[in-house]
Amino acid sequence: QVQLVQSGAEVKKPGASVKVSCKASGYTFTAYYIHWLRQAPGQGLEWMGWVNPHTGGTNYAQKFQGRVTMTRDTSVSTAYMELSRLTSDDTAVYYCARVLRWWFDPWGQGTLVTVSS
Amino acid sequence: EIVLTQSPGTLSLSPGERATLSCRASLSVDSSYLAWYQQKPGQPPRLLIYGASSRATGIPDRFSGSGSGTDFTLTISRLEPEDFAVYYCQQYGSSPLYTFGQGTKLEIK
Numbered sequence: 653q654v655q656l657v658q659s660g661a662e663v664k665k666p667g668a669s670v671k672v673s674c675k676a677s678g679y680t681f682t683a684y685y686i687h688w689l690r691q692a693p694g695q696g697l698e699w700m701g702w703v704n705p706h707t708g709g710t711n712y713a714q715k716f717q718g719r720v721t722m723t724r725d726t727s728v729s730t731a732y733m734e735l736s737r738l739t740s741d742d743t744a745v746y747y748c749a750r751v752l753r754w755w756f757d758p759w760g761q762g763t764l765v766t767v768s769s
Numbered sequence: 770e771i772v773l774t775q776s777p778g779t780l781s782l783s784p785g786e787r788a789t790l791s792c793r794a795s796l797s798v799d800s801s802y803l804a805w806y807q808q809k810p811g812q813p814p815r816l817l818i819y820g821a822s823s824r825a826t827g828i829p830d831r832f833s834g835s836g837s838g839t840d841f842t843l844t845i846s847r848l849e850p851e852d853f854a855v856y857y858c859q860q861y862g863s864s865p866l867y868t869f870g871q872g873t874k875l876e877i878k
Binding site for chain 1: 812813865
């Protein structure tokens with residue numbers, strides 16, 4: 653079955669960077685864009701951007717431009733999201749998700765990133 | 770930016786009752802671009818409805834979506850215990866490309 657499995661929880665200090673991975677299985681990795689979203693504790697969902705696994709092309713939400721980098725490694729069917737200059741406002745669960753046309757399905761299980769001094 | 774406003778914020782109902790959840794957009798949305806998700810505590814969102822009215826694979830037929838323009842509705846015809854969760858609507862459009870409503874929490878009365 654189609655599955656996205658993310659890396660484990662991270663604790664980072666303010667100003668640091670975090671890199672989260674998302675390993676795809678059950679489908680052709682290069683055929684569908686991978687998107688990254690996040691959800692702060694008790695809050696709603698926020699879209700961050702996408703990476704095209706076929707070309708490596710990216711598109712980031714304006715809010716995160718200059719601070720986020722999305723990449724992929726087709727040899728291991730894995731997408732990555734790196735977020736730099738972390739602050740406490742970046743404490744959230746980060747999700748990867750495959751996009752089918754204009755909706756997200758499925759989602760990874762989520763990766764909790766905690767930013768604390 | 771298209772803002773999606775969901776109402777009510779919390780809906781308290783009993784199993785077997787009918788639930789009606791609303792999602793209102795600040796600008797008209799192509800119904801092809803409107804989706805609904807269910808999220809339970811500690812889990813990622815799960816796609817329920819896409820294209821405003823099409824059920825995703827494996828979603829029971831008690832879930833239905835409708836609407837167009839700026840007003841969209843998710844209806845659960847007869848609530849089962851496993852349906853109590855948070856529901857989000859989502860649209861695809863202009864920058865940012867994807868936005869979500871703030872969610873409706875469906876709780877057991």
